[in-house]
Structures are given as structure tokens and as C-alpha cells.
Amino acid sequence: xxxxxxxxxxxxxxxxxxxxxxxxxxxxxxxxxxxxxxxxxxxxxxxxxxxxxxxxxxxxxxxxxxxxxxxxxxxxxxxxxxxxxxxxxxxxxxxxxxxxxxxxxxxxxxxxxxxxxxxxxxxxxxxxxxxxxxxxxxxxxxxxxxxxxxxxxxxxxxxxxxxxxxxxxxxxxxxxxxxxxxxxxxxxxxxxxxxxxxxxxxxxxxxxxxxxxxxxxxxxxxxxxxxxxxxxxxxxxxxxxxxxxx
Amino acid sequence: xxxxxxxxxxxxxxxxxxxxxxxxxxxxxxxxxxxxxxxxxxxxxxxxxxxxxxxxxxxxxxxxxxxxxxxxxxxxxxxxxxxxxxxxxxxxxxxxxxxxxxxxxxxxxxxxxxxxxxxxxxxxxxxxxxxxxxxxxxxxxxxxxxxxxxxxxxxxxxxxxxxxxxxxxxxxxxxxxxxxxxxxxxxxxxxxxxxxxxxxxxxxxxxxx
Numbered sequence: 001x002x003x004x005x006x007x008x009x010x011x012x013x014x015x016x017x018x019x020x021x022x023x024x025x026x027x028x029x030x031x032x033x034x035x036x037x038x039x040x041x042x043x044x045x046x047x048x049x050x051x052x053x054x055x056x057x058x059x060x061x062x063x064x065x066x067x068x069x070x071x072x073x074x075x076x077x078x079x080x081x082x083x084x085x086x087x088x089x090x091x092x093x094x095x096x097x098x099x100x101x102x103x104x105x106x107x108x109x110x111x112x113x114x115x116x117x118x119x120x121x122x123x124x125x126x127x128x129x130x131x132x133x134x135x136x137x138x139x140x141x142x143x144x145x146x147x148x149x150x151x152x153x154x155x156x157x158x159x160x161x162x163x164x165x166x167x168x169x170x171x172x173x174x175x176x177x178x179x180x181x182x183x184x185x186x187x188x189x190x191x192x193x194x195x196x197x198x199x200x201x202x203x204x205x206x207x208x209x210x211x212x213x214x215x216x217x218x219x220x221x222x223x224x225x226x227x228x229x230x231x232x233x234x235x236x237x238x239x240x241x242x243x244x245x246x
Numbered sequence: 247x248x249x250x251x252x253x254x255x256x257x258x259x260x261x262x263x264x265x266x267x268x269x270x271x272x273x274x275x276x277x278x279x280x281x282x283x284x285x286x287x288x289x290x291x292x293x294x295x296x297x298x299x300x301x302x303x304x305x306x307x308x309x310x311x312x313x314x315x316x317x318x319x320x321x322x323x324x325x326x327x328x329x330x331x332x333x334x335x336x337x338x339x340x341x342x343x344x345x346x347x348x349x350x351x352x353x354x355x356x357x358x359x360x361x362x363x364x365x366x367x368x369x370x371x372x373x374x375x376x377x378x379x380x381x382x383x384x385x386x387x388x389x390x391x392x393x394x395x396x397x398x399x400x401x402x403x404x405x406x407x408x409x410x411x412x413x414x415x416x417x418x419x420x421x422x423x424x425x426x427x428x429x430x431x432x433x434x435x436x437x438x439x440x441x442x443x444x445x446x447x448x449x450x451x452x453x454x455x
Contacts, residue, residue, distance in 0.1 A: 032271060076323055080320040088316065103367055110357045196266045196268065204427070
């Protein structure tokens with residue numbers, strides 16, 4: 001019973017309390033790059049989730065076998081293998097998604113969420129808990145991407161879930177398109193939101209909102225303290241800077 | 247020649263790695279507080295990017311010849327990681343002054359998406375350039391592209407370090423303090439780079455087929 005409870009806790013913590021993108025500020029590159037549309041965001045989120053669960057399970061199962069001196073290269077090889085598998089599956093079954101995610105699909109390898117969770121969680125915890133942690137973190141990442149994608153796509157392109165038919169077939173549903181309605185009243189979609197600049201802006205605003213919510217719950221503000229979760233923490237300049245000022 | 251100039255302009259201005267391709271955001275936000283750390287980090291990135299391309303590009307031809315292209319991701323990341331370690335050891339032994347300046351940044355770069363990104367992009371570019379510009383994208387192109395990407399990273403880092411030092415002194419609403427205002431500032435820097443759009447086509451450096 002106790003284990004069941006902690007499993008649920010590991011899954012739910014990824015959504016707000018320890019949301020990887022909004023709270024731990026990890027994996028910022030894909031967050032900004034692929035959220036130009038909701039469908040891309042979901043595709044990226046789910047691909048990363050699959051890699052995260054698989055690599056967490058593998059690393060947790062091997063945690064007593066891998067010597068700690070070579071653990072980072074070992075983790076990278078495990079993660080890269082799963083990324084290659086996911087890449088092949090996406091290329092084969094969802095070619096349109098592969099096209100729009102482009103190089104960010106292979107770049108899941110260097111996504112700090114995955115290596116970070118391997119180092120911070122999977123290398124210290126049993127398999128089941130690590131799988132739950134992977135699922136929770138992955139879904140939290142997907143949720144954050146979904147929020148950002150929704151804001152950017154609705155404001156920037158005047159559509160919602162456009163191109164969903166490339167991801168799943170829901171009775172020929174091809175997403176909502178309000179762009180004609182918007183132009184008919186003499187307005188036009190705010191294109192800047194799907195340009196790179198809009199990505200930074202929306203991310204900043206969403207982070208301010210999550211900070212506000214977290215503050216109400218008595219949690220600290222999101223800082224770029226990726227350091228504790230980053231496997232390179234010991235060498236990190238930010239940390240050395242912080243220690244120098246202390 | 248024109249293509250090389252086009253690659254440089256694209257890498258530095260129109261398709262800046264940080265501000266329009268979103269690669270290397272972590273160091274961009276993390277190490278850009280002071281100009282000197284920003285410069286140190288950028289020099290290390292330029293160095294590793296060029297080195298990684300110089301090594302990975304031939305390896306990729308080898309992989310493709312043997313029908314092993316699916317191993318790209320694993321091979322590239324391992325080669326980059328090993329390379330960075332090697333460079334660190336060599337620098338520490340033979341050029342300690344350079345090691346002192348760049349050494350602390352080197353381990354950070356192993357898992358930096360900008361470095362793996364430039365290597366993967368160079369591989370992808372072979373097909374895209376042949377298809378859309380009828381350019382035979384070879385080793386020299388890949389090297390220039392990596393250099394341009396690194397210089398673009400440096401430009402963004404240094405510019406942003408300047409913006410951030412101003413930001414420190416500004417009176418910011420409480421809910422935006424910290425990362426949110428940094429991201430919004432980055433968005434404004436990114437808008438300014440939009441102004442460069444179209445100069446490559448405008449000067450006729452690259453013509454689409």
C-alpha cells in the first residue's frame with residue numbers, strides 16, 4: 001500500500017510541484033522550439049516521455065552494475081539507444097511529425113530532463129518508482145509543452161490542433177481553424193507568437209504565472225537551478241560562481 | 247565563395263543558433279550574467295563545434311557507406327563526449343593557460359544541444375542544400391557552417407550579457423523578477439534579429455532552384 005501511494009506521488013509531482021520545464025527549468029530548447037503548434041508539442045512530449053520511461057527503467061535496473069566512474073557515458077549510451085528506437089518508430093509511422101520536429105527528435109539525447117532524472121532519481125531508486133518518476137516527469141513536460149503550444153498556436157496562427165490527422169485519426173478530424181473568422185472581422189493572427197521571439201515571450205509569461213501559483217502554495221520561485229539535476233553540476237560555472245559569492 | 251558567405255550570414259544573423267533555432271538555450275540563460283564568462287563559454291563552444299564537425303563529418307560518410315546511418319545519434323554523442331574529454335586532458339597537459347580560461351566550460355559542453363545540433367544539422371544540410379539550392383554541400387561547407395553557428399552563439403551571448411547587466415539595475419515588477427523577465431528580454435533581442443531576415447536572398451547569395 002505504501003509503495004502504491006508513493007508511486008502515485010511520483011507521477012503527480014511532475015505536473016506542478018516539480019514540473020520539469022516550468023519549475024526545474026530543464027529541457028528549455030525543445031520547449032521553445034517545437035511549441036509552434038499543439039500537435040508538434042504533443043508529439044515531442046510523448047516521444048520524450050517514452051524515452052524517459054524506458055531509460056529510467058533500464059538505468060534503475062542496472063544501477064548496481066554500472067560503476068559510478070563511468071556512469072554518465074553509460075547513461076548517454078542507454079538514452080541514445082532508446083532515442084534511436086523512438087526516432088525509427090516516428091520516421092516509420094508518423095513521417096509528418098518527423099518532418100516538423102526535425103533535428104529536435106535526435107536531440108532528445110541531450111535533453112537535460114532525461115539525463116537529469118537518470119542521475120537524480122533512477123540511479124538511486126528501484127525500478128517501479130523510477131518508471132513512475134519517468135511517467136510523471138514526461139507527462140509534466142508534455143503538459144507544459146501543450147500549454148505553450150496552445151497559446152502560441154491560437155494567437156499566432158488562429159488554429160487549434162491543426163494537423164492532428166497526422167498524429168491520430170479521430171474520424172477525419174483535422175483541428176479547429178478560426179483564422180477565417182478572425183480575418184472576416186478585420187483582424188489577423190499575431191504571427192509573432194509562432195516566430196522565435198514569441199516563444200521566449202510566452203515561456204516567460206507562463207513561468208511568471210506558475211511562479212505565482214507556486215508562491216501561493218508556499219513553494220520557492222523557479223530558478224535556473226538546473227544544476228542539482230544536471231549531471232555536470234560539479235563542474236558547472238554557475239555553481240562555482242555561487243560558491244565564490246557565499 | 248558566395249555560398250560560404252551565405253552560410254556565415256545565415257549562421258550569425260538570419261538563422262542564429264540561439265535566437266532563432268533555439269539550440270544552446272541552457273548556457274544562454276545560465277552563463278550570460280557577466281560578459282567575460284559569456285565570452286569564455288562562447289569561445290569554448292566555437293572550438294568544440296568546429297572540432298566535432300571535423301571529426302563527425304568523415305565518420306558520417308563512413309557510416310553511410312556501410313548502411314549504418316541509423317547509428318548516427320549514438321555515435322555522434324559518444325564521439326563528442328570522448329572528444330571533449332580528450333581536449334580537456336590535452337589542454338591541461340600542454341596549454342595550461344588556455345585550460346585555465348576554457349577548462350571549466352568544457353565539461354558543460356558535452357551535453358550541450360548546440361554542439362550535437364550543429365553536427366546533426368550538417369548531415370541534414372547535405373540533402374536540403376542539394377535539393378533546394380543545388381549546392382554540393384561538402385566538408386568545407388560543414389566547417390564554415392559550424393564556425394558561423396559558433397560565432398552566432400557568441401554574438402547572442404555577448405549581446406544578451408549586456409542586456410542582462412542593465413536588467414540587474416532595473417525596477418522590475420515582483421512577479422516577473424528572475425527568469426521570466428530574462429526570457430522576455432531574450433524575446434526582445436530575438437525580435438531585433440528578425441530585421442536581418444531576407445538579406446541572404448536579397449544579395450543573391452543563395453538562389454532557390
